[in-house]
Amino acid sequence: MRVTFTANGKPVEADDVWEGESLLYVLRERVGLPGSKNACEQGECGSCTVYLDDVPVCSCLVAAGQVQDREVRTVEGLADESGLDPVQQAFIDAGAVQCGFCTPGLLVQTHDLLEREPQPSDTDIREALSGNLCRCTGYEKIMDAVRLASARKCQKVGTSE
Amino acid sequence: MSTRTIAGQKNLQDIRTGSKDGIGGSPLRPDGTLKVKGEFAYSSDLWHEDMLWGMALRSPHPRANILSVDISEALKLPGVYAVLTHEDIPGTKFYGLEIQDQPALAIDKVRYHGEAIAIVAADHPETARRAVKKIKVEYEVLTPITTEEQCLNPEVYGYVHEPHEFKSHGSGNICHSQKLVHGGGVTDEIRALADVIVSGDYEVGMQDQAFLGPESGLAVPAEDGGMDLYVATQWLHVDRQQVAPVLGIPEEKLRLTLAGVGGAFGGREDLSMQIHACLLAQRTGKPVKIVYARDESFFGHVHRHPAKMYYEHGATRDGKLVYADARIVLDGGAYASASPAVVGNAASLGHGPYNIPNVRMEAIALYSNNPSCGAMRGFGAVQACFGYETQMDKLAAELGMDPVELRQLNAMAEGDSMPTGQVIDSPAPVAELLQRVKDMPLPPPLDLTNLDVRTLPGALSNTTHGEGVVRGIGYSVGIKNVGFSEGFDDYSTARVRLEVIGGEPVAMVHTAMAEVGQGGITVHAQIARTELGVEQVTIHPANTEVGSAGSTSASRQTYMTGGAVKYAAEAVAQALIAKGRKRYGWTHNDLSLNGGKVVSESAGVLVSMVDLLGDDAIDLTREHHHRPTVPFDKETGQGFGHVQYTFCANRAVVDVDVELGLVKVVELTAAQDVGKALNPLSVVGQIQGGCTQALGLAVMEEIIVKDGKVRNASFTDYLIPTILDVPPIPVDVLELPDPNAPYGLRGVGEAPTVSATPSIVAAIRAATGLALNRVPVRPEHLTGTL
Incomplete structure (x- = not known):
């Protein structure tokens, strides 16, 4: 089948998609967006998380056909011309x-957490990220990163107001 | 981070502060931007025009004879390019890290659940999956050999490998054994010297490395009849050494390049898909990519050895250890992998960082029809640490002593001797590390009036509002070796090139080191900056065009390959200065490179590196060999077997819902001596990550094997800690330089994984009063419903 959707603001089209393929497979193998990762392919690890119409989903659990005419935003679509x-x-x-x-x-x-809650508590952060496994860091530096991003985003908003 | 040096020793941290992004700083990872943009090419992201997908058929039985394999139906499927069995292998059919006992594809029998029997190449992964299903295998299913009792009685239960099949280090179903006797050993006379004796049987479950990036790679056949393999591994050169003979090609025709690695933790030290992808590429003449799904990953790599251990300690009334006795039985599974070296570690490190006048130890690894076990972070020292640290708590309770004071009373220090007779000739601040975790402020006590259920045991499941929750605190300390031991020369090679690019001196560092996430490439650039006084450093992709860098394991890469980069960069610096002496006739003996210039301490700046280099490049390669070690004597365990020792202490604070058996680790504190923190941010990250894997072993992680069959090969059923399971991990880093090591550094990655597990279990014991002689501790162990 043919699947057409918007990926990171650009229209994309994938041909010869097998009905059993996931959105993750189509992104990684058919439309040149391998940034979303394939660590478990059963919705346990969160490494394939993308926005589907502004809602974060595990793209491994979304059938390719379900994204017809919809908008997908991946990690490759987080940065813009002005930078990261x-x-x-x-x-x-x-x-x-x-x-x-x-x-x-x-x-x-x-990104989704800070859009919804610009200043999350530590427990809010842990709850929001509890579906994303990390095996290397022990999560401490990830907590630091979220706090830092929150502070910087709030500062930026404060400056522009 | 706190920093301290021993009085009278040179403070290595104070030297060479020429570059802010040199050693001792925390410049950011060179691959960080690519990784956050999703543009970093991991091994599973590789793509090649016309590439095929490879897949393996794996045995559903742990032990069976293969009566026939029929591939005809699979070959008929459109889109299938090749189906291969062991009969199609052009070269040798066996491989292995230490003992070549593992067939690349099963020959006439399978020895573990998940062993590869046949491989398929097809134009779509789904086609490959369907082709695998069409291969018909006729098995004669045999009763698997899975228990110690069965393994040790082969005449009754059979051999995992028939005695004539190959030469192992052991006999029967024993893969390897190591005994150790120190002082008077353990006899009735020695026992009689102790006022108090404690003993126990302990058990450690089978842990998985569970790196997130699945085993994967791309094999591309080359025009010269050779092969280019892009792969996620821990050691390019030893992969090549094992793969080339199976393909029947000389090593130099197999070129390996490191693809992006999504974590390793020991699980990539053995081969996984390398041989299979190359065989399929060789047969079809097309590039072949293999990416394991998560279930296949659980079958496709070795795990941490599960262990059954007996420990006995005798002490005087005032807490001085008199003797220690232990027997450690490690289940190595079907194939040897790194079992012999794991046994050596368990035996030599298995009595912990304590001074014990009389010691006996026996460690063995068994062959069985369980999954193969080999390298995982901590490597034989993890299992033992759970045994001896549980014993320390038991002894403290028996003596009515504080568990930290008991440990400190018996703690080894620099100048003391290991039970192997090896004198520890660099700092060993065991007592101080314990004191440091003890002195750290405690988290606020459990406050039932003001709680967020998300912070309690059960967390988001909302299983308690504080009722039945009890807090406990526990301590532990552990010892690990750094580098390969027992006479192994795991040298590292580095090539450093200095030239002018765009009007600036630029250094290029080329090694075969596997960057698996640890940050070795960041450190290599820091070393080059420090030694060469430049700002711009590029890291050449890791490949087999340069000499071996050894394995990214055994906490060794910064020590060994970092050391090689240091020596190569020093050689380049000396060559540049020699060039200047020749050209300008300098006679100063106080020259160094700093800020892009050749500088004399007395005469100031002499010349810019740009002017001195001109169009020339200086390109030098150096090897770094650590000091030699020797194998342990087989019967006495004596010998200078290890390169370096490393120590970590922990304090765990836990809340336990004693009614439901749920545990929440509230805080896990670590103190570790790292000799010299080349990159403090990465050092702390390693310690926190290492503690977290130890937390997993303490309360969550185990591959469940029943009658040789793996029952939980998925992230749904094999649980690793999430961000809700992991608490704050305060880290106190000591820097006491090791005079034998480059920059005085000490390997970092493994010690916290060794030491942290027992502290958590000790805290759960403190909360519950239960004995808990097995990890992982599961709810049924706490509620008595087992």
Whole structure:
């Protein structure tokens, strides 16, 4: 089948998609967006998290056909011409990236958290990110990164007002 | 981070502060931006025009004879390019890290659940999956050999490997054994010297590395009849050494390049998909990619050895250890992997960082029809630490002593001797590390009037509002070796090139080190900056065009390959200065490179590196060999077997819902001596990550194996800690330089994984009063419903 959807603001089209393929497979293998990761492919690890119409989902659990005519935003779509998103920069600065395989999913999930709640408590952060496994960091630097991104985003808003 | 040096020793941290992004700083990872943009190419992201997908058929039985394999139906499926069995292997059919006992594809029998029997290449992963299902295998299913009793009685239960099949280090179903006797050993006379004796049987479950990036890679056939393999591994050169003979090609025709690695933790030290992808590429003439799904990953790599241990300690009334006795039985599973070295570690480190005048130890690894076990972070020292630290708590209770004071009273220090007879010739601040975790402020007490259920045991499941929740505190300390031991020369190679690019001196560092996430490439650039006085450093992709860097394991890479980069960079610096002496006739003996210039301490700046280099490049390669070690004597365990020792202490604070058996670790504190923190941010990250894997072993992680069959090969059923399970992890880093090591550094990655597990279990014991002689501790162990 043919699937057409919007990925990171651009129209994309994938041909010869087998009905059993996931959105994750289509992103990674058919439309050149391998940033979303394939660590478990059963919705346990969160490393494939993308926005589907502004809602974070595990793209491994979404059938490719379900995204017809919808909007997908992946980790590749977080940065813009002006540079990295504050969440991306904070993950680098705080040392929250080691092997980095969990990073794309965590970035999308954190981005969503800070959109909804710009100043989350530590427990809010832990709840929001509890579906994203990381095996390297012990999560401490990830907590630091989210706090840093929150502070920087709030500061930015404060400055522009 | 606190920093301190021993009085009278040179403070290595104070030297060379030429570059802010040199050693001792925390510059950001060179791959960080690519990783946050989703543009970093992991091994599972590789793509090649016309590439095929490879997949393996794996045995559903832990022990069976293969009567026939019929691939005809699989070959008929459109889109299938090749189906191979062991009969199609052009070269040798066996491989292995230490003992070549593992067939690349099963030959006439399978020895564990998940063993690969046949491989398929097809144009779509789903086609490959369907083709695998169409392969017909006729089995004669045999009763698996899975228990110690069965393994040790092969004449009754059978051999995992028939005695004639290959030469192992052991006999029967024993893969390897190591005994150790120190002082007077353990006899009735020695026992009689003790006022108090405690003993116990302890058990450690099978833990998985559970790296997130699945085993994967891409094999591309080359025109010269050779092969290019892009792969996520821990050691490129030893992969090549094992793969080339199976393909029947000389090593130099197999070129390996490191693809992006999504974590390793020991699980990539053995081969996984390397041989299979290459065989399929060789047969089809097309590039072949293999990516394991998570269930296949659980079958496709070795795990941490599960252990059954007996420990006995005798002490005087005032708490001085008199003797220690132990027997450690490790289940190595079907194939040897790294079992012999794991046994060596368990035996030599298995009595912990304590001075004990009389010691006896026996460690063995068994062959069985359980999953193969090999390297995982902590490597033989983890299992033992749970045994001896549980014993320390038991002894403290028996003596009515404070558990930290008992440990400190018996703690080894620099100048003391290991039970192997090896004298510890660099700092060993065991007592101080314990004191430091004890002195750290405690988290606020459990406050039932003002709680957020998300912070309690059960967390989001909302299983308690504080009723039945009891707090406990526990301590532990552990010892780990750094580098390969027992006479192994795991040298590292580094090539450093200095030239002018765009009007600036630029250093290039080329090694075969596997960057698996630990941050080795960041450190290499820091070392080059410090030694060469430049700002710009590029890291060449890791490949087999340069000499071996050894394995990214055993906490060794910064020590070994970092050391090699240091020595290569020093050689480049000396060559540049020699060039200047020749050209300008300098006679100063106080020259160094700093800020892009050749500088004399007395005469100031002499010349810029740009002017001195001109169009020339200086390109030098150096090897770093650590000091030699020797194998332990087989019967006495004596010998200078380890390169370096490393120590970590922990304090755990836990809340336990004693009614439901749920545990919430509230805080896990660590204190570790790292000799010199080359990159403090990464050092702390390693310690926190290491503690977290120890937390997993303490309360969550175990591969459940029943009658040789793996029952939980998924992240749904094999649980690793989430951000809700992991507490704040305050880290106190000591920097006491080791005079034998580059920059005085001490390997970091493993010690916290060794030491943290027993502290958590001790805290749960403190909260519940239960004995808890097995990890992971599960709810049924706490509620008595087991």
